[in-house]
Amino acid sequence: MPELPEVETTLRGITPHIDQQTIAKVIVRQPRLRWPISTEMPQDLLGQTIISLTRRAKYLLLTTHAGTLAIHLGMSGTLRILTQHQAPGKHDHVDLIFAHGKILRFMDPRRFGAFLWIKDNPEQHPLLHHLGVEPLHKDFSAKYLWNKTRGKSITIKSLLMDSKIVVGIGNIYAAEALFMARIHPTTPANSLTIKRLANLVIAIKQILRHAIKKGGTTLKDFTDSNGKPGYFATQLKVYGRDGLPCVICRARLHLVKIGQRSTVYCKRCQR
Numbered sequence: 155m156p157e158l159p160e161v162e163t164t165l166r167g168i169t170p171h172i173d174q175q176t177i178a179k180v181i182v183r184q185p186r187l188r189w190p191i192s193t194e195m196p197q198d199l200l201g202q203t204i205i206s207l208t209r210r211a212k213y214l215l216l217t218t219h220a221g222t223l224a225i226h227l228g229m230s231g232t233l234r235i236l237t238q239h240q241a242p243g244k245h246d247h248v249d250l251i252f253a254h255g256k257i258l259r260f261m262d263p264r265r266f267g268a269f270l271w272i273k274d275n276p277e278q279h280p281l282l283h284h285l286g287v288e289p290l291h292k293d294f295s296a297k298y299l300w301n302k303t304r305g306k307s308i309t310i311k312s313l314l315m316d317s318k319i320v321v322g323i324g325n326i327y328a329a330e331a332l333f334m335a336r337i338h339p340t341t342p343a344n345s346l347t348i349k350r351l352a353n354l355v356i357a358i359k360q361i362l363r364h365a366i367k368k369g370g371t372t373l374k375d376f377t378d379s380n381g382k383p384g385y386f387a388t389q390l391k392v393y394g395r396d397g398l399p400c401v402i403c404r405a406r407l408h409l410v411k412i413g414q415r416s417t418v419y420c421k422r423c424q425r
């Protein structure tokens with residue numbers, strides 16, 4: 155599943171190709187994604203120029219004067235840029251064709267992705283309205299996490315994955331950050347000191363930045379590629395390594411289920 159670094163890498167990959175470019179045609183081959191694509195969208199987007207490309211949580215926001223196209227990659231979605239026509243594959247559901255000839259193509263075998271056409275302020279949209287802070291923004295700080303964890307006895311792992319508190323920290327990056335910060339994943343959130351929360355915030359930012367950088371370096375050119383920019387290129391230290399030796403102490407890593415999600419951790423290094 156594309157996590158925040160992959161979405162950010164996608165944003166950086168497509169931006170130079172379509173920023174300030176005008177949409178000449180929209181082809182929707184399959185409107186039934188996670189939510190049906192609005193029937194108004196193709197018509198409304200016609201002749202519109204992309205005036206900005208940004209990201210909020212795992213939504214890519216393509217802003218025009220007529221409204222904002224919010225794209226979510228879901229479980230298996232990818233976006234890529236074509237520089238010339240290529241016959242669409244079975245899972246190529248949407249094309250945005252630009253006046254300068256380039257095509258933004260959305261592929262999604264599992265169809266959990268979304269193309270939402272938002273005419274009002276996207277920040278007020280029900281899907282975006284309740285989102286917490288961005289993990290790479292300065293607002294995501296030890297003090298913020300301290301305030302959010304007071305009176306919360308849920309595990310720190312579950313708290314990190316709550317998008318109302320902080321967005322875009324999925325299972326993989328939560329496990330990796332807790333390992334880097336030496337925090338046991340089942341620790342009650344309210345029992346952590348500000349010092350340990352500060353370490354956790356640093357770990358989260360460092361891991362996400364590293365993954366984005368990796369995505370950027372493995373991504374030589376976003377055009378005509380398979381649209382998979384460095385997915386999980388980051389070297390994972392605990393995620394998916396159940397039963398293997400800890401990279402620090404060599405003890406065997408353990409798996410624990412927290413809220414239906416598997417988490418791998420080191421009993422010796424994480425307390």
Ligand SMILES: [Zn+2]
Nearest residue numbers: 400403420423
């Ligand atoms: Zn260890």
